[in-house]
Amino acid sequence: MQPSSSDDQGTNGIRRRRFLGAGAVTLGAAGAVATGQLLTGNASASVGGSTATAGAGTSVSGSVFKLGVASGDPLPNAIVLWTRVVPANPGSSGILPPSVAVTWELASDSGFTKILKSGTVNATAGLGYSVHVDVTGLSPATDYWYRFKALDRTSRTGRTRTAPAAGSSPEKLRIALASCQNWAHGYFTVYQDMRAQQPDLVLFVGDYIYESPAYSNRVRRHEGPGSPVTLAQYRARHEQYGTDPDLQAMRAAAPFVVVFDDHEVEQDWAGDVADDPVAEPTAKFLARRAAAFQAYYEHMPIRLAQKPSGPDVQMYRKLDFGTLARLHVLDTRQYRDDQATTQEGAMKAGRVIMGDTQRDWLVDSMRTSGRQWNLVASQVMMAETDLLAGVGKEWFYDAWDGYQVERNALLADFKDLRNPVVLSGDRHRTIVSDLKLDYSDPDSTVVGAEFVGTSISSNGDEDLEAFAAEWAPLLADNPHWKMIDARRGYLLLDISADGIEARLRTISTVVTRDGTTSTAATFRVADGVPGVSMVGAQTGPSQSASADDSASPTDSADSTNPTDSTDSATPADTESSAPGESASPSATEPAGDASSDVPAGASTDVPVSATTDDATSTL
Numbered sequence: 001m002q003p004s005s006s007d008d009q010g011t012n013g014i015r016r017r018r019f020l021g022a023g024a025v026t027l028g029a030a031g032a033v034a035t036g037q038l039l040t041g042n043a044s045a046s047v048g049g050s051t052a053t054a055g056a057g058t059s060v061s062g063s064v065f066k067l068g069v070a071s072g073d074p075l076p077n078a079i080v081l082w083t084r085v086v087p088a089n090p091g092s093s094g095i096l097p098p099s100v101a102v103t104w105e106l107a108s109d110s111g112f113t114k115i116l117k118s119g120t121v122n123a124t125a126g127l128g129y130s131v132h133v134d135v136t137g138l139s140p141a142t143d144y145w146y147r148f149k150a151l152d153r154t155s156r157t158g159r160t161r162t163a164p165a166a167g168s169s170p171e172k173l174r175i176a177l178a179s180c181q182n183w184a185h186g187y188f189t190v191y192q193d194m195r196a197q198q199p200d201l202v203l204f205v206g207d208y209i210y211e212s213p214a215y216s217n218r219v220r221r222h223e224g225p226g227s228p229v230t231l232a233q234y235r236a237r238h239e240q241y242g243t244d245p246d247l248q249a250m251r252a253a254a255p256f257v258v259v260f261d262d263h264e265v266e267q268d269w270a271g272d273v274a275d276d277p278v279a280e281p282t283a284k285f286l287a288r289r290a291a292a293f294q295a296y297y298e299h300m301p302i303r304l305a306q307k308p309s310g311p312d313v314q315m316y317r318k319l320d321f322g323t324l325a326r327l328h329v330l331d332t333r334q335y336r337d338d339q340a341t342t343q344e345g346a347m348k349a350g351r352v353i354m355g356d357t358q359r360d361w362l363v364d365s366m367r368t369s370g371r372q373w374n375l376v377a378s379q380v381m382m383a384e385t386d387l388l389a390g391v392g393k394e395w396f397y398d399a400w401d402g403y404q405v406e407r408n409a410l411l412a413d414f415k416d417l418r419n420p421v422v423l424s425g426d427r428h429r430t431i432v433s434d435l436k437l438d439y440s441d442p443d444s445t446v447v448g449a450e451f452v453g454t455s456i457s458s459n460g461d462e463d464l465e466a467f468a469a470e471w472a473p474l475l476a477d478n479p480h481w482k483m484i485d486a487r488r489g490y491l492l493l494d495i496s497a498d499g500i501e502a503r504l505r506t507i508s509t510v511v512t513r514d515g516t517t518s519t520a521a522t523f524r525v526a527d528g529v530p531g532v533s534m535v536g537a538q539t540g541p542s543q544s545a546s547a548d549d550s551a552s553p554t555d556s557a558d559s560t561n562p563t564d565s566t567d568s569a570t571p572a573d574t575e576s577s578a579p580g581e582s583a584s585p586s587a588t589e590p591a592g593d594a595s596s597d598v599p600a601g602a603s604t605d606v607p608v609s610a611t612t613d614d615a616t617s618t619l
Contacts, residue, residue, distance in 0.1 A: 068158075079255060080302060107146070177451060185458050191250040208241070234296075237295075261380070346404050446480075454486075498527050
């Protein structure tokens with residue numbers, strides 16, 4: 001779509017996201033179409049690696065702790081433990097007493113033979129009977145196991161790990177980068193493989209739930225009469241997602257670091273502006289945002305500091321991992337200006353996606369961190385996406401491209417900072433690229449690297465030939481990209497003193513539960529050398545690049561197939577019943593058509609010439 005001459009807010013005040021459609025590009029051969037990758041440079045593929053099975057997930061019980069357990073935001077001496085007591089009727093809090101006593105226990109072993117810390121907290125109706133325990137006085141870089149008890153029931157067992165000590169030099173930090181899990185578009189099966197890789201933490205950078213209404217032609221159906229607006233409706237949507245056995249098993253296996261993007265509230269919201277500000281004026285939208293923020297807090301393992309106050313919440317924060325890395329978690333939604341609709345608007349001075357306070361905090365923290373790696377978790381893509389083949393440019397205005405002046409100023413700061421690496425989501429694509437000082441100059445200085453992770457399930461299984469046809473013509477206009485890939489999955493990053501080794505783990509299908517996961521590509525960022533390089537790429541549907549030869553058995557697992565694996569959970573992993581009471585497994589929904597989130601005939605506003613197999617899916 002060519003830029004229009006209208007003002008930067010549009011003539012009717014309504015912005016629509018410019019999003020990546022499904023499509024497919026060629027690597028120069030049929031193998032690229034089969035794998036769904038687009039490489040902009042040369043890459044050599046090494047094939048091999050042993051096979052390791054992953055657990056198939058654990059069925060959840062029908063009451064009390066049916067949403068499982070989780071931990072998050074690890075510090076050297078503290079960790080947040082989470083659960084939620086859920087009544088029998090999803091979304092309802094009226095059948096429990098105003099307060100429920102919940103006991104928590106933290107042990108040094110999975111059998112709880114040595115309980116190190118314990119206590120009792122009151123889960124109240126006002127916070128949806130959620131429990132957030134910030135356990136302090138712990139040892140650095142240590143594994144712990146935890147569980148909850150309430151109403152004569154015991155939760156499954158969770159495992160967590162504290163961060164390394166402040167002055168220590170850990171050998172490696174393993175982060176799994178995830179985003180965009182749409183219940184309706186597919187199963188969350190890839191979490192089985194993620195669990196087998198045993199990450200130190202899972203970094204989830206947004207779109208944990210989707211607010212789209214229910215349609216019948218889906219893999220799974222969203223519950224409820226429409227899009228959530230009230231607190232009860234957002235709670236019910238979180239509850240539905242929380243019953244997914246693979247997500248629940250992953251949350252119980254490693255600490256999460258989370259932040260919202262747009263779909264936790266509403267597609268494309270910006271600051272205090274709704275996607276459709278005419279239908280949803282500011283006061284009405286802020287009431288909805290307050291409900292969404294509270295439901296998000298109630299379901300996430302985050303600290304009291306991240307508890308919202310009405311429609312406001314402090315989500316940007318930092319976490320340190322010894323001298324190795326500092327992780328900065330951004331909030332690119334709450335403080336941004338409304339999206340531009342033209343190039344002129346995107347380049348307008350003063351437009352912000354972070355806001356001055358957050359930007360100053362980020363730059364100061366990176367300058368003074370003293371850590372080897374400055375990691376930045378950004379919900380939306382920072383590197384440029386030029387959608388216009390040939391002369392001229394066209395951008396996605398919902399991403400950092402829509403806030404050119406602030407983005408370019410930050411990249412100028414990156415030039416003088418140590419090892420800046422951005423970890424993003426949103427695009428339902430894996431896009432690995434160099435961060436450049438000036439994207440109008442192909443020879444501009446490289447100042448950092450960015451890994452944009454694909455989705456867990458959003459967009460479902462795409463038409464890879466269409467993907468290649470759409471994006472191959474644009475590769476020359478985006479020379480900073482090292483690869484774009486259309487498959488579902490996640491990125492696994494091993495961070496060490498001399499570099500970051502990243503593996504793209506993709507799953508063959510999300511529309512059934514029998515997808516096979518393999519390493520599609522590997523990348524490396526070297527210490528002190530800005531930018532990222534391709535190490536290896538899958539050359540065909542049955543081949544994949546493996547990790548380096550020094551990897552552990554789980555490191556080198558080339559492929560996992562859920563249908564061939566057995567549940568690795570111990571009896572302590574599942575909620576146990578009181579004497580005489582049995583736990584009923586959750587029902588699974590039949591597979592269906594993985595089509596769009598918009599009814600037939602609705603406008604899709606896709607800003608590129610090709611349509612998609614799921615053209616109306618939203619990011």
